[in-house]
Amino acid sequence: MSTGKSVWNRNSIKKPLLAYSNNKCAYCEQNISSTSNYMEVEHFLPKKPHSNLVLSWTNLLPACKRCNTSKGRYDPIADGMIINPADTYPQKHLYFSNLTLRYRDDIGERTIRTCNLNSTDRLFLVRSELHAAMHHSLERTRSDMKTYLAGDTSFEKEQQIVRSMDSILKSAGHERPYAAFLATSLLSDPTYLWLRGELEKCGLWNNLDHLEQSAKSVELAL
Numbered sequence: 001m002s003t004g005k006s007v008w009n010r011n012s013i014k015k016p017l018l019a020y021s022n023n024k025c026a027y028c029e030q031n032i033s034s035t036s037n038y039m040e041v042e043h044f045l046p047k048k049p050h051s052n053l054v055l056s057w058t059n060l061l062p063a064c065k066r067c068n069t070s071k072g073r074y075d076p077i078a079d080g081m082i083i084n085p086a087d088t089y090p091q092k093h094l095y096f097s098n099l100t101l102r103y104r105d106d107i108g109e110r111t112i113r114t115c116n117l118n119s120t121d122r123l124f125l126v127r128s129e130l131h132a133a134m135h136h137s138l139e140r141t142r143s144d145m146k147t148y149l150a151g152d153t154s155f156e157k158e159q160q161i162v163r164s165m166d167s168i169l170k171s172a173g174h175e176r177p178y179a180a181f182l183a184t185s186l187l188s189d190p191t192y193l194w195l196r197g198e199l200e201k202c203g204l205w206n207n208l209d210h211l212e213q214s215a216k217s218v219e220l221a222l
């Protein structure tokens with residue numbers, strides 16, 4: 001059923017795009033859904049002059065209203081290539097340094113600028129809050145681990161620590177909102193690395209390793 005005037009703005013197109021992106025904006029990774037007006041169908045090559053591609057799957061991306069508006073009529077062919085999230089691994093062009101997305105080359109620079117991927121009123125704020133929440137969880141888990149290492153080796157304490165790490169790692173899994181930022185922050189965090197080492201020494205790491213692999217798959221480290 002159509003949800004708007006445009007031929008591409010319908011659920012039969014939006015839903016597969018969202019399924020492919022794990023319900024995330026292809027550019028900024030924020031959560032979006034097909035039922036929200038905030039989700040828009042982005043044309044990587046704009047409708048003008050590429051009218052032959054308005055319904056081509058390879059040209060359609062799920063995007064939030066903010067990113068779609070920022071990109072506007074930018075034409076990657078005429079104006080300079082940017083990252084197409086559907087077929088380009090961003091690690092080649094971008095990396096995170098603290099809260100800031102930085103570029104390795106012209107494609108990365110144009111992508112950040114065109115889609116406003118360091119917007120102070122939105123993405124900086126979101127990253128800051130996510131980082132603070134992750135830091136808090138890591139510190140709480142470090143405190144539990146210290147108690148465990150000091151002698152409270154009860155099964156309950158052990159499970160509490162493993163569950164906490166499981167939850168922290170899942171928040172940075174490839175399918176989660178803002179996964180690239182969270183994975184990059186987490187995997188280089190000194191508290192995380194200390195916890196990982198201690199869990200490994202205690203034989204408690206094995207069941208968490210696949211979650212770390214998921215985070216690593218989207219990490220944008222220098």
Ligand SMILES: [Zn+2]
Pocket residue numbers: 025026027028029030063064065066067068
């Ligand atoms: Zn977005």
